[in-house]
Amino acid sequence: MDKFILIEKLKRGDEEAFKQIVESWKDLVYNTAIGFLQNAQDAEDITQEVFLEVFESVKNFKAEAKFTTWLYRITVSKALDHLRRKKRKKRFAFVQSLFGPNNETVVEKPDFNHPGIKLDNKERAAILFKAIDRLPENQKTAFTLHKIEGLSYQEISEVMNTTVSAIESLIHRARQNLKKWLTDYYKGSGSSQVLKP
Amino acid sequence: MKLDNYLENELEKTLASLDGIQRAEANPYLFTRILAQLRKENNAREKLAGLLTQPVVALATFILIIAINTVAYFSQSNDDNQPPLQKDEQLFASEYNLSGTTIYDQTLDQQ
Numbered sequence: 001m002d003k004f005i006l007i008e009k010l011k012r013g014d015e016e017a018f019k020q021i022v023e024s025w026k027d028l029v030y031n032t033a034i035g036f037l038q039n040a041q042d043a044e045d046i047t048q049e050v051f052l053e054v055f056e057s058v059k060n061f062k063a064e065a066k067f068t069t070w071l072y073r074i075t076v077s078k079a080l081d082h083l084r085r086k087k088r089k090k091r092f093a094f095v096q097s098l099f100g101p102n103n104e105t106v107v108e109k110p111d112f113n114h115p116g117i118k119l120d121n122k123e124r125a126a127i128l129f130k131a132i133d134r135l136p137e138n139q140k141t142a143f144t145l146h147k148i149e150g151l152s153y154q155e156i157s158e159v160m161n162t163t164v165s166a167i168e169s170l171i172h173r174a175r176q177n178l179k180k181w182l183t184d185y186y187k188g189s190g191s192s193q194v195l196k197p
Numbered sequence: 198m199k200l201d202n203y204l205e206n207e208l209e210k211t212l213a214s215l216d217g218i219q220r221a222e223a224n225p226y227l228f229t230r231i232l233a234q235l236r237k238e239n240n241a242r243e244k245l246a247g248l249l250t251q252p253v254v255a256l257a258t259f260i261l262i263i264a265i266n267t268v269a270y271f272s273q274s275n276d277d278n279q280p281p282l283q284k285d286e287q288l289f290a291s292e293y294n295l296s297g298t299t300i301y302d303q304t305l306d307q308q
Binding site for chain 2: 047
């Protein structure tokens with residue numbers, strides 16, 4: 001069924017249209033979310049939240065905008081909110097630990113293995129994901145949408161509501177920062193297995 | 198030099214490790230879960246709406262509003278019955294220290 005008809009039906013609260021929309025775009029939303037959150041369970045929760053938001057606010061969706069751009073925007077915003085919440089919790093736990101014994105054990109974030117990466121690249125990709133996690137929000141958004149979702153600079157500029165040249169600059173800076181972090185990583189102790197000149 | 202080349206090579210390989218990545222697939226039962234969540238939220242909303250429209254709740258809210266208004270009215274009228282503490286002139290005089298004896302008053306006394 002045509003995308004516009006589906007959206008119009010969804011605006012009237014049609015459950016079947018909603019099902020078709022979820023089935024058509026769930027992988028797009030999930031893959032974007034997992035790229036940001038680097039955790040399958042969190043990505044699934046965010047995917048659910050995104051489609052609930054779609055169901056509730058589709059009335060505000062303007063037909064002249066691209067539906068996928070709108071979906072990406074909701075996903076990115078929800079994923080970044082989730083990361084901020086997690087960071088706040090972590091900070092709060094740290095402050096709490098300063099004022100007394102904290103019974104909660106601090107668990108180091110495990111290496112993330114994206115399910116869509118070839119086996120021989122898994123180890124390197126896990127290191128790269130660690131580095132991506134340290135990027136500032138806007139650089140992370142541009143880099144993730146480009147690398148994980150394969151969006152063009154033009155498409156990313158529409159999602160992020162900015163110019164193509166701004167996206168070029170963001171991705172260039174992201175690459176510089178990643179190179180810096182990876183250089184430190186490979187020169188540091190954690191790299192002995194990888195770095196064998 | 199050799200190490201630098203090696204490091205540069207490693208960096209490029211790592212940065213390219215996401216090339217050719219396949220899209221991760223969502224849970225096949227995602228829609229069922231979303232639907233369950235949607236129904237749960239709708240039920241909660243309906244329950245809240247049902248609670249607010251119950252006659253007991255509506256009557257209690259009405260009585261509460263009347264009680265707040267009555268208390269506000271009586272506290273206001275009590276304030277109005279009390280005499281004003283100071284007039285505006287007195288306040289002005291005390292503010293600018295004008296209530297003491299002036300030179301003009303002293304000259305009048307000497308005469």
